[in-house]
Amino acid sequence: MKTSLIYKTAVLVAVVGPLAATVYAISTLWQKAINATDLTLLLVLYSLVALGVTVGYHRMLTHRSFSPHPVVKFIFLVLGSMALEGPALEWAATHIKHHSCSDKEGDPHSPVHGFFHAHIGWMFKDRMADPQKYCKHLMKDPIVVFVSNTFFLWVVLSLVIPFAIGGWSGLLWGGLVRIFLTHHVTWSVNSVCHTFGRRDFETTDESRNEWLVGLLSFGEGWHNNHHAFPRSAFHGLRWWQFDCSGYLIWLMEKVGLVKDVYRISPEQMQKRRDRGTGAEVATSPAISPESEPVGIGL
Numbered sequence: 170m171k172t173s174l175i176y177k178t179a180v181l182v183a184v185v186g187p188l189a190a191t192v193y194a195i196s197t198l199w200q201k202a203i204n205a206t207d208l209t210l211l212l213v214l215y216s217l218v219a220l221g222v223t224v225g226y227h228r229m230l231t232h233r234s235f236s237p238h239p240v241v242k243f244i245f246l247v248l249g250s251m252a253l254e255g256p257a258l259e260w261a262a263t264h265i266k267h268h269s270c271s272d273k274e275g276d277p278h279s280p281v282h283g284f285f286h287a288h289i290g291w292m293f294k295d296r297m298a299d300p301q302k303y304c305k306h307l308m309k310d311p312i313v314v315f316v317s318n319t320f321f322l323w324v325v326l327s328l329v330i331p332f333a334i335g336g337w338s339g340l341l342w343g344g345l346v347r348i349f350l351t352h353h354v355t356w357s358v359n360s361v362c363h364t365f366g367r368r369d370f371e372t373t374d375e376s377r378n379e380w381l382v383g384l385l386s387f388g389e390g391w392h393n394n395h396h397a398f399p400r401s402a403f404h405g406l407r408w409w410q411f412d413c414s415g416y417l418i419w420l421m422e423k424v425g426l427v428k429d430v431y432r433i434s435p436e437q438m439q440k441r442r443d444r445g446t447g448a449e450v451a452t453s454p455a456i457s458p459e460s461e462p463v464g465i466g467l
C-alpha cells in the first residue's frame with residue numbers, strides 16, 4: 170500500500186511535472202516573442218488597415234459602392250494607403266484594368282500567367298495601371314488626389330504609430346508583420362480567388378468564392394460574387410458568407426456616414442444566374458474607364 174502510494178505520486182509528478190514545465194516554457198517563449206501590446210497593435214492595425222483597403226480603396230473608391238461623407242472618405246483612403254499597396258489612384262487604376270480584362274490579355278495579375286505571377290510576381294513587372302487612362306474621373310477629386318500624392322506620409326505614419334506605442338517590438342509586429350499579413354491576404358484575392366473555390370455565378374473570368382480568404386480579408390474572398398456584381402457594396406451575398414466590410418458599410422449607412430449604398434436584389438441575382446456569362450461590365454458602370462463618375466460623394 171505504501172509502495173503503491175509512492176508509485177502513484179511518482180507517476181503524477183512524472184506526468185504533470187513535464188506538462189507544467191512545457192506550458193511554462195511556451196509561456197516564456199511567448200513573452201519573449203510577442204507581448205500583449207504587440208499583439209494588440211498587430212490586431213488593431215491589421216483590422217483598420219485591411220478595412221482601409223477593402224472598404225476604402227476597393228468598394229468606395231474603385232467601385233463606388235456607396236457615397237461617403239468627405240471625412241469618412243479621407244479616413245478610409247489614409248487607412249488604405251497605410252497597407253503599402255500603392256497610392257490610391259494607381260491602386261484603383263490597376264483594379265479597374267483587372268475587371269476590364271479579367272484573366273485575359275492585359276489583366277495585370279491573372280493566374281493564367283502562373284500562380285506566383287498573380288500573387289506577387291506581377292508587381293516586379295511594372296504592371297500598375299495608368300490613372301490617366303483608367304480612372305481619369307477620380308483625378309478630379311481633390312481628396313483622392315491629395316491622399317494619393319501624400320502616400321508615403323501615411324506609410325511612414327503607419328510605422329511611427331506602433332513604434333511610438335510599443336517601441337522596436339511594436340514596430341516589428343504592428344508595422345512590419347502587419348504589412349506582411351495585409352499584403353498576402355490582399356494578394357490571395359488575386360491568386361487564390363482566381364484559382365481555388367466555388368463559382369456561384371457564371372462569369373467571363375476564373376473568379377472564385379473562397380471562404381478562408383473571405384474570412385481573413387474581411388469579405389473580399391467572395392470574389393466570384395464580386396466579379397458577377399462588381400458594384401455591390403456587399404460581397405457576401407448569402408447570410409453565411411462572412412463579409413465584415415459589408416457589415417461596416419451597413420453600420421455606417423445606419424448612422425448616416427455613408428449613403429447610396431449599392432445593393433443587389435434576390436431578383437437581380439436570379440437574373441444573373443439565368444443570363445450566364447458575359448454581362449460583368451453592364452452590371453458595373455464603375456469599371457469602365459470612360460464611364461461618368463457616379464456617387465463619388467464629395
Ligand SMILES: [Zn+2]
Nearest residue numbers: 267271376392
Ligand atoms: Zn478578380
Ligand SMILES: [Zn+2]
Nearest residue numbers: 264268395399
Ligand atoms: Zn473589384
